[in-house]
Amino acid sequence: MRPFTWLAPDTTEEAVALLREHGSGARVIAGGQSLLLAMKERTVGPSHLVSLGGITGLAGVTTEPDGALVVGAATTYAALTRAALRGWHGVLSDVAGDLADRPVRNRGTIGGALCAADPRFDVPAFAVGVDAVLRISGAGGDRTLPAGEFLLGNGLTAIGQDEILTAVVLPPPATWDAVVFEKFRHRVFDAAIVSATCALRRGSGATPAAVRVTVAGATATPVVLAVDAGATGVHAGEVAAASVLPDATDEATRYRRELVRTLVRRTVDRARTQQGSA
Numbered sequence: 001m002r003p004f005t006w007l008a009p010d011t012t013e014e015a016v017a018l019l020r021e022h023g024s025g026a027r028v029i030a031g032g033q034s035l036l037l038a039m040k041e042r043t044v045g046p047s048h049l050v051s052l053g054g055i056t057g058l059a060g061v062t063t064e065p066d067g068a069l070v071v072g073a074a075t076t077y078a079a080l081t082r083a084a085l086r087g088w089h090g091v092l093s094d095v096a097g098d099l100a101d102r103p104v105r106n107r108g109t110i111g112g113a114l115c116a117a118d119p120r121f122d123v124p125a126f127a128v129g130v131d132a133v134l135r136i137s138g139a140g141g142d143r144t145l146p147a148g149e150f151l152l153g154n155g156l157t158a159i160g161q162d163e164i165l166t167a168v169v170l171p172p173p174a175t176w177d178a179v180v181f182e183k184f185r186h187r188v189f190d191a192a193i194v195s196a197t198c199a200l201r202r203g204s205g206a207t208p209a210a211v212r213v214t215v216a217g218a219t220a221t222p223v224v225l226a227v228d229a230g231a232t233g234v235h236a237g238e239v240a241a242a243s244v245l246p247d248a249t250d251e252a253t254r255y256r257r258e259l260v261r262t263l264v265r266r267t268v269d270r271a272r273t274q275q276g277s278a
């Protein structure tokens with residue numbers, strides 16, 4: 001690991017000013033679970049690390065008057081797992097509690113997972129799946145971006161060099177009546193090979209008013225699928241397999257395509273069952 005200077009700002013504004021001052025040599029560090037690994041492997045070698053650990057208000061969960069859930073970017077997985085989240089917001093707690101191992105969950109943050117933009121990570125997949133909005137602060141002011149527009153590729157995001165992701169906002173509970181997240185991994189501590197999220201809004205009859213299906217891990221960024229609201233799980237699985245990985249010419253891609261098909265079928269079926277019994 002190359003030598004670096006540790007900077008510990010007290011506010012987001014101070015952190016942004018430090019990023020600006022030190023330019024491309026500066027990197028934000030949250031839990032360090034991805035960044036320190038990359039520094040040890042020397043794929044990155046920042047001269048300055050701007051720590052988010054001392055910034056008040058960047059960690060924790062609050063609720064907006066309309067019920068939207070605001071999760072501070074520096075909130076750890078462990079804190080999310082302990083948070084008493086209601087309705088489908090609780091699925092985020094389940095996602096946070098069912099990844100990696102305890103040391104990673106104790107230090108890794110929701111913002112770090114999004115900014116690392118690894119296609120296998122669970123929280124970015126879930127954020128796109130429920131159509132979460134991200135809050136970003138920078139020298140040019142504050143802005144918001146849907147999670148699906150934030151993730152641009154493996155390790156690539158829409159965040160600027162002197163910007164900080166400050167919060168992830170899950171839409172109000174009434175947005176969805178059922179949310180189901182499923183993933184496939186080889187061993188319990190492995191990252192997912194493929195994950196799927198189904199977010200469903202109930203209609204007046206048996207057919208849902210809206211079904212949002214998102215597949216992650218199989219491609220560089222999560223894919224949101226146009227699935228007919230009345231589609232069965234089997235049909236949604238077929239649509240997903242054909243559109244996410246259309247050219248499955250080798251064994252590994254065919255394997256992933258089967259995972260896409262199966263996980264989408266399961267999430268859609270489970271979401272439809274939940275909305276039926278809600």
Ligand SMILES: Cc1cc2nc3c(=O)[nH]c(=O)nc-3n(C[C@H](O)[C@H](O)[C@H](O)COP(=O)(O)OP(=O)(O)OC[C@H]3O[C@@H](n4cnc5c(N)ncnc54)[C@H](O)[C@@H]3O)c2cc1C
Pocket residue numbers: 027028029030031032033034035036037052073074099100101104107108109110111112113114115116120121122123159163164165166189190191192
């Ligand atoms: C052994 C192991 C197993 C794992 N298994 C899983 C798994 O099964 N599922 C899963 O989803 N993930 C898994 N992970 C990944 C883990 O979720 C991420 O490493 C972690 O969430 C990253 O968060 P962090 O706070 O540690 O980020 P850091 O490592 O501190 O930062 C990551 C990147 O994001 C930037 N950054 C961080 N926060 C901000 C911010 N607020 N604003 C702007 N930029 C920011 C940093 O500059 C850096 O580029 C695993 C990691 C390890 C080490």
